Amino acid sequence: MKRKTIVTVTLNAAVDRTYYVPKHVKGTVMRVQNMKAIAGGKGNNVARVLRRLGHEQVIATGFSAGWNGQFLEADLNADGIEVDYVQVPGESRLCLNIMDEQDGSSTELLEPGPEISVSALERLQDKIRGYAETAGVIVLSGSIPPGLPQIVYRDLIQIAGAHGAKVLLDTSGEGLRNGLDAAPTFVKPNEDEVKLFQTGTNGEEIPLEDIVGTWLRQGVRHVAVTLGGQGALIGWNSRLYRLEIPPLQTMNTVGCGDAFTGGFAFGITRSWSAEECFKYAAAAGSANSLTPYAGDVRMHDVERLLPQIRLTKIG
Numbered sequence: 001m002k003r004k005t006i007v008t009v010t011l012n013a014a015v016d017r018t019y020y021v022p023k024h025v026k027g028t029v030m031r032v033q034n035m036k037a038i039a040g041g042k043g044n045n046v047a048r049v050l051r052r053l054g055h056e057q058v059i060a061t062g063f064s065a066g067w068n069g070q071f072l073e074a075d076l077n078a079d080g081i082e083v084d085y086v087q088v089p090g091e092s093r094l095c096l097n098i099m100d101e102q103d104g105s106s107t108e109l110l111e112p113g114p115e116i117s118v119s120a121l122e123r124l125q126d127k128i129r130g131y132a133e134t135a136g137v138i139v140l141s142g143s144i145p146p147g148l149p150q151i152v153y154r155d156l157i158q159i160a161g162a163h164g165a166k167v168l169l170d171t172s173g174e175g176l177r178n179g180l181d182a183a184p185t186f187v188k189p190n191e192d193e194v195k196l197f198q199t200g201t202n203g204e205e206i207p208l209e210d211i212v213g214t215w216l217r218q219g220v221r222h223v224a225v226t227l228g229g230q231g232a233l234i235g236w237n238s239r240l241y242r243l244e245i246p247p248l249q250t251m252n253t254v255g256c257g258d259a260f261t262g263g264f265a266f267g268i269t270r271s272w273s274a275e276e277c278f279k280y281a282a283a284a285g286s287a288n289s290l291t292p293y294a295g296d297v298r299m300h301d302v303e304r305l306l307p308q309i310r311l312t313k314i315g
């Protein structure tokens with residue numbers, strides 16, 4: 001059986017609303033010149049990237065609430081993404097970004113999102129158990145909302161893995177630490193997120209390379225520590241690689257990590273080699289930096305960037 005479906009899980013889905021004002025001055029009335037609202041949350045960004053890359057079967061799940069939930073589900077649908085969210089009481093969060101058009105600065109207001117109950121989590125676990133029997137890849141991305149335990153990703157990885165799906169994890173803090181215990185197929189912390197693991201028991205700094213090595217030995221198959229414009233440090237098959245990307249005139253780097261994860265999911269669903277998957281991931285990540293919105297990649301950018309990505313064995 002060919003497992004072609006990719007399921008993205010967003011526990012803390014959002015409406016990402018951007019207001020463009022000529023100049024942001026605290027304590028004044030500002031007229032919004034331009035605005036844009038899209039479905040947000042990291043898993044939803046990954047889903048959007050996958051559709052832009054041309055993947056057909058993409059299902060977005062997680063928790064959705066209230067009018068914001070309806071809005072974000074409709075936005076995903078409009079992008080050709082199948083939506084299967086667990087409905088919860090309250091209101092999905094609104095993440096407001098005020099862009100100052102004069103100096104290009106951005107001011108963000110992020111709501112916490114609704115509190116999630118145990119019974120809602122059980123409903124999501126049931127859905128994921130079902131999808132894990134037929135989907136190729138399940139992507140778990142983003143922060144953990146109020147009400148859920150820090151082991152939520154670890155449990156979801158175990159459920160998904162036990163039913164044959166590959167699991168990609170992109171989260172931070174304790175969610176990542178616990179998630180690693182369940183050995184997902186792929187993890188993608190960035191430079192900041194990996195810092196949590198870099199202090200040894202005697203306060204000494206642990207090199208990135210050692211951390212990647214430890215995770216591989218624990219059973220994680222593919223590791224990417226993404227380094228923004230510096231590419232990434234890659235680990236698979238007991239080996240370390242340096243992933244280099246060309247310098248670019250970037251427009252927005254929010255969501256580059258989601259595009260990287262989306263690119264990797266695209267490749268692994270097609271049984272590409274790890275090398276091809278990582279290169280494609282980097283091309284998608286870099287392509288995201290050339291557009292104004294998270295998860296908005298253009299195919300021609302990906303195709304142009306791909307031959308410029310270098311993967312070199314370093315250990």
Ligand SMILES: Nc1ncnc2c1ncn2[C@@H]1O[C@H](COP(=O)(O)OP(=O)(O)OP(=O)(O)O)[C@@H](O)[C@H]1O
Pocket residue numbers: 189190191226227228229230231232245246247248250253254255256257258259260281282283284285286287289
């Ligand atoms: N300034 C940049 N120029 C070119 N490519 C970039 C740049 N920033 C990011 N990328 C690409 O995107 C990938 C992921 O970037 P990054 O490490 O910034 O992810 P991230 O911090 O997890 O992002 P986010 O969490 O906002 O989605 C990089 O490996 C690279 O391929």
Ligand SMILES: [Mg+2]
Pocket residue numbers: 170190257258
């Ligand atoms: Mg990230």
